[in-house]
Amino acid sequence: MPILFKEVSHIYSEGTPFRYSALTGINLNIKEGKITAIIGATGSGKSTLVQHLNALLLPTSGSVTVFDRVITSDEKPKNLKSLRKDIGLVFQFPEYQLFEETVLKDVEFGPKNFNIENSEEKAKQALKMVDIDASLFERSPLELSGGQKRRVAIAGILAMDPKVIVLDEPTAGLDPSGSKSMMKLFLDLNKKYNKTIIIVTHDMEQVLNYCDEVVVMSEGKIKYESEVKTFFKDSSLCKSLGILPPNVIRLKDELIEKGYKIDDDVMDIKSLVKIISRQVKK
Amino acid sequence: MSNMTFGKYIPLDSVIHKMDPRSKILAMLILIVAIFFPSGWIGYGVIGLCVFIVVLLSKLNIKIILNAMKPMMMMLIFLLFINTLVIKQGDLLFNIYGYTIYSEAIFQTLYITVRLFLMIMITTTLTATTKPLDLTLGIEDLLSPFKKIGVPSHEIAMLISIALRFIPDLIEETQRIMKAQASRGVDLKEGSFKEKIMAILSLIVPLFISALSRAEDLANAMEARGYSPGKERTRYKTLKMVFKDYVLIASSFVLLIAMIVLSRIYA
């Protein structure tokens, strides 16, 4: 059991008039080797939740177990550095963390901090993964476009070769094709290198197309968790949680309303077209 | 850092919160002047009592004020140490291997501590009960008579309000960047000297970049909406003094006069 939240609560600014309870009674088990999506409205506590994974935030009560390390309110795990190496956390708008003179140096920064050997090699590999051309390696990160900065920042985490990659809204503000190639990269990392991936997102299409598991948060609590397939089987579930289902699912619902017979587990456009054309021909 | 309550507005519903910012600022200035008169323990006792009543009226938790004192602790301990070295008057209290401590040194330090405590109590009450924006409106109004002699009261107020407006943002930004770099293995506590320099750079560079770009955005946004500092401006919110505001100012004045008299008696 790699990642386990047990009765985790988090209160910001405890003991001041500004105290704010951002998480309450979170119980969660994140499966190894899967892509897990965390969804929920703004302010529901998604970012707060993921910052517990590498002990940037400590739970106010309860415990988080990450591999064999236990994180509780009074205990930072002793091998904090190795925890942070194992759990690569990419923040919302990570482009704000770039600071080095050159792109390559910035990506090398992480691996060097963790004393990883041949960090330059690792950095170049990571940059290649995120589609940053070698001609940009010696440029200043500040001269890049927003999307390129984002990729460089993500490469900075990938270069650390973490076991688990946590991404907080990695595609926010990217163009559609940019987001798509980014999501493909994460899928690749999961399939080829068997990385466990946790993605915070607002995009249901991404959840349906790329993720295995889904966790729905609302007001600091977990409202629902299951496999993605089960989640979208019955769109009334989505609606009761206040989530607009992905386009394919909505299309399917309307077709069912029109009298077509479609199985629950049909969730991609190709099989949907096949079934419908068969029924239309009849 | 986010636990820092010094200088923060604390939204509560009290008489003091509803008062005109100008009267509160004036009262603060008058009281601070009053504290500078050496009016002895009786004087400070009286001021302390009055300020304490104001704090009670404002419904603030006294803990907030004690918290604001904390950062001064180191300074006061250092001051005590210096005073014991320099001041050699009064009764000899201790003599530890030639290191002598006289009563006057302790007294002087206590004196300064009390003054500092009173000042922090007064300023914290002001900032905790007055919205930053009201505070700057108040400052602008109080400075406006000096416009004739070339004091740019509006610009000063605008500068202060922008600075106040950005402090929480910058604190938040610093925390965000710290966390982002911690995720990349930055450790401000451990590591060699060179690593520490790198760690600090990794914080400061992004912070500066973001602060500069925020400033630019703000300047553009203000210009796009036709802001021009020299122009006559009307206000959405006009300040109005009522009876209790005059009471506050008058009682501060009475206190000031009492302190002057007391200090004369002592001298």
Ligand SMILES: Nc1ncnc2c1ncn2[C@@H]1O[C@H](COP(=O)(O)OP(=O)(O)OP(=O)(O)O)[C@@H](O)[C@H]1O
């Ligand atoms: N440093 C902080 N201090 C105090 N309160 C905070 C802090 N960070 C977040 N909060 C509060 O905690 C709640 C949850 O915030 P969080 O950032 O986890 O939400 P989120 O689900 O990630 O939202 P979004 O989708 O907008 O990123 C919010 O109401 C926020 O105001």
Ligand SMILES: [Mg+2]
């Ligand atoms: Mg968030």
